[in-house]
Amino acid sequence: MTITSFIPPRRTLMGPGPSDVSERVLQAMARPTLGHLDPAFIGMMNEVKALLQYAFQTKNELTFAVSAPGSAGMECCFANLVEPGDKVIVCQNGVFGGRMQENVERCGGVAVMVQDDWGTAVDPHKLESALVANPDAVLVAFVHAETSTGAQSDAKTLVELAHKHGCLTIVDTVTSLTGTPLLVDDWNIDAIYSGSQKCLSAPPGLSPVSFNERAAEKIRQRTTKVQSWFLDLNLVMGYWGGEGKRAYHHTAPVNCLYGLHESLVIVQEEGLENSWARHQRNHLSLRAGLEEMGVGFLVPEEDRLPQLNTVTIPEGVDDALVRSRLLNEFDLEIGAGLGALAGKVWRIGLMGHASNQKNVDFCLNSLRAVL
Amino acid sequence: MTITSFIPPRRTLMGPGPSDVSERVLQAMARPTLGHLDPAFIGMMNEVKALLQYAFQTKNELTFAVSAPGSAGMECCFANLVEPGDKVIVCQNGVFGGRMQENVERCGGVAVMVQDDWGTAVDPHKLESALVANPDAVLVAFVHAETSTGAQSDAKTLVELAHKHGCLTIVDTVTSLTGTPLLVDDWNIDAIYSGSQKCLSAPPGLSPVSFNERAAEKIRQRTTKVQSWFLDLNLVMGYWGGEGKRAYHHTAPVNCLYGLHESLVIVQEEGLENSWARHQRNHLSLRAGLEEMGVGFLVPEEDRLPQLNTVTIPEGVDDALVRSRLLNEFDLEIGAGLGALAGKVWRIGLMGHASNQKNVDFCLNSLRAVL
Numbered sequence: 001m002t003i004t005s006f007i008p009p010r011r012t013l014m015g016p017g018p019s020d021v022s023e024r025v026l027q028a029m030a031r032p033t034l035g036h037l038d039p040a041f042i043g044m045m046n047e048v049k050a051l052l053q054y055a056f057q058t059k060n061e062l063t064f065a066v067s068a069p070g071s072a073g074m075e076c077c078f079a080n081l082v083e084p085g086d087k088v089i090v091c092q093n094g095v096f097g098g099r100m101q102e103n104v105e106r107c108g109g110v111a112v113m114v115q116d117d118w119g120t121a122v123d124p125h126k127l128e129s130a131l132v133a134n135p136d137a138v139l140v141a142f143v144h145a146e147t148s149t150g151a152q153s154d155a156k157t158l159v160e161l162a163h164k165h166g167c168l169t170i171v172d173t174v175t176s177l178t179g180t181p182l183l184v185d186d187w188n189i190d191a192i193y194s195g196s197q198k199c200l201s202a203p204p205g206l207s208p209v210s211f212n213e214r215a216a217e218k219i220r221q222r223t224t225k226v227q228s229w230f231l232d233l234n235l236v237m238g239y240w241g242g243e244g245k246r247a248y249h250h251t252a253p254v255n256c257l258y259g260l261h262e263s264l265v266i267v268q269e270e271g272l273e274n275s276w277a278r279h280q281r282n283h284l285s286l287r288a289g290l291e292e293m294g295v296g297f298l299v300p301e302e303d304r305l306p307q308l309n310t311v312t313i314p315e316g317v318d319d320a321l322v323r324s325r326l327l328n329e330f331d332l333e334i335g336a337g338l339g340a341l342a343g344k345v346w347r348i349g350l351m352g353h354a355s356n357q358k359n360v361d362f363c364l365n366s367l368r369a370v371l
Numbered sequence: 372m373t374i375t376s377f378i379p380p381r382r383t384l385m386g387p388g389p390s391d392v393s394e395r396v397l398q399a400m401a402r403p404t405l406g407h408l409d410p411a412f413i414g415m416m417n418e419v420k421a422l423l424q425y426a427f428q429t430k431n432e433l434t435f436a437v438s439a440p441g442s443a444g445m446e447c448c449f450a451n452l453v454e455p456g457d458k459v460i461v462c463q464n465g466v467f468g469g470r471m472q473e474n475v476e477r478c479g480g481v482a483v484m485v486q487d488d489w490g491t492a493v494d495p496h497k498l499e500s501a502l503v504a505n506p507d508a509v510l511v512a513f514v515h516a517e518t519s520t521g522a523q524s525d526a527k528t529l530v531e532l533a534h535k536h537g538c539l540t541i542v543d544t545v546t547s548l549t550g551t552p553l554l555v556d557d558w559n560i561d562a563i564y565s566g567s568q569k570c571l572s573a574p575p576g577l578s579p580v581s582f583n584e585r586a587a588e589k590i591r592q593r594t595t596k597v598q599s600w601f602l603d604l605n606l607v608m609g610y611w612g613g614e615g616k617r618a619y620h621h622t623a624p625v626n627c628l629y630g631l632h633e634s635l636v637i638v639q640e641e642g643l644e645n646s647w648a649r650h651q652r653n654h655l656s657l658r659a660g661l662e663e664m665g666v667g668f669l670v671p672e673e674d675r676l677p678q679l680n681t682v683t684i685p686e687g688v689d690d691a692l693v694r695s696r697l698l699n700e701f702d703l704e705i706g707a708g709l710g711a712l713a714g715k716v717w718r719i720g721l722m723g724h725a726s727n728q729k730n731v732d733f734c735l736n737s738l739r740a741v742l
Contacts, residue, residue: 002639003418003635003636004636005632005633005636006399006402006415006418006629007402008403008411008415008629009411011405011409013405013406015406017622018404018407020404021404021626026400026401026402026403026626027401028376028377029397029401029626030397030398030401032379032381032382032392032397033379033384033391033392033397033568033575034380034382034384034389035384035386035389035704036575038698040380041379044377044379047374047377050374067439067443068438068601068624069438069439069621069623069624070621070622071600071601071621071622072438072439072443072621075599075600075601079599102600106596106598106599106600107598195622203404203625203626203627204404204407204623204624204625204626205438205576205624205626205627225476225477227477227478227598228477228598228599229446229473229477230443248709250441250442250443251388251442251568251575252440252575253440253574253575253576254389254575254576255392255397255400255574255576255627255630256574256576256626258377259626261376261377262376264374265376268373268374333409
């Protein structure tokens, strides 16, 4: 066995994530590693917190990055907020709602599922009926931007309904953060998680999360221990939460946090509103080109995510062959369908650093050449 | 709020980890991100697996890196192998044995604690008595190299005892992997976890793990679901385990895996035996210098870890002041005591890339200047 250094090919990443990472962020990843209790590192962590507060549009004190990918951010929200026996209403309109159900049940909770068709937004009326039928529910969970379908739901309305019925909310914004409007404080979202590798365009491995005071209070008032030691916010708060003293909990992924920091500095430089507008502009440009080619969208126009374009594979076209030709001949990655949509759709990402006119043109030209 | 790019100071990391990361590994972290299902990335994952099998000295098929720091690797072992009601004997001789107890209990298991003094090795006779007294125990867990004390235990003997009494074993090798001899197959270790940021000298954020067939079988035969979705090996095996098809589970931390891959290539180039000898040689050199200065070791000579030198703070010396002067005047990080040893010891790491004569001299000279 002799294995040598790995030099990856240079792809254009236009799938559902990871998205293309800019040279600035890649270079940040390569800066010298610091000790995780070094005052210089702790200063950087405070900046990451402030930058995440801006990206999430929140003043929540408990705002930080879980030291693992988005799936762990999801688990962090559920493991901390669900106690055994808790009833949780989960709105499912794609793969990730199903993963929420798994999380609820593995935490000893009872999941009440509210189903919508894949490719549509969550229907607020169905949620309201479920809330009325389940007055003992304590939590509502849904996905703001379904990565498996490209559909966006009306988070503000869903959270209002949940609160009206006395429930806290957990919202998945893995694919929406900085790509489409998301206002955590204005919309009163109680617990939220995202990922580093979508519209932030940092490498995968970190999950930004934020909890408001109501959620933090529920966690402090638990009568049972959080089942995960690694994700127990009562312990993590000692490291990320307070000013000043940082108690050792686990070793933070130092260089990944450098990358996330740089990606958030870029978001701040551009400004959130400009970022949302850019994602929308490039989406419209891609849409125009796809429509010219006769390629249609899965999601009704009003619910489409500009950063994740889910299109129906044209009749008679070989899904796997097209994707592998795009990868091998053009170094272009687009995403396959997931779960029930496998073989039926492609997911074309225009996320963060990858959302630009050059990529739109490149993707359209490559698709034209292959189809 | 205007936050700019973060440029860390360049430290020499001689604490308990993270250790200094070489330029080669840092540059690998900055290579272009690939999709986590890209065939080129999957080829690299297969290489990481082969390289980890070499580092662990095992043929275990289920050998991979958990997508989170060592604490999550620990939790991965316990969450998968402990079912509610399982009795687990935990040998504690430092901080991390206590964390194992937390893990057992949060998984619904019953922890039987076997205590040894901090700074000594685990006493095999005490383990044997506990095994005799608890014939219904199903697991034994202990730390091979206690990061909080710098003591090494006789893993081979402890595993033999556990097996003689019908128990599987979970062994923490966060600080030992590639620093001191560790032979997973020869010693019949059933489940093992480590960290990327100690003797491998990759940035923190990944936890190499390995499970033999007996452990994998116990996981497959569980009657309850693993409480963590993110760490459920029945799901993760679909991504890391088999040849060929890689089912989507979570998004792997692509660039961190580049760094781990490069660090493992370096281990392979040097050879394990040479790496163990280098750690021992530099330890002896540091020891000679410290003894000249009248600084003594916490751990009896025969149980000392060469990669983590735990020394007693001389009478009348201000712990925090010395460490902050080393950091501010010399850019040198050494570690504080943890838990019961806080304020009583320093932990001087000579791990991986940081284990060299230049660092030994630098550390001794800096300490001389400050003391």
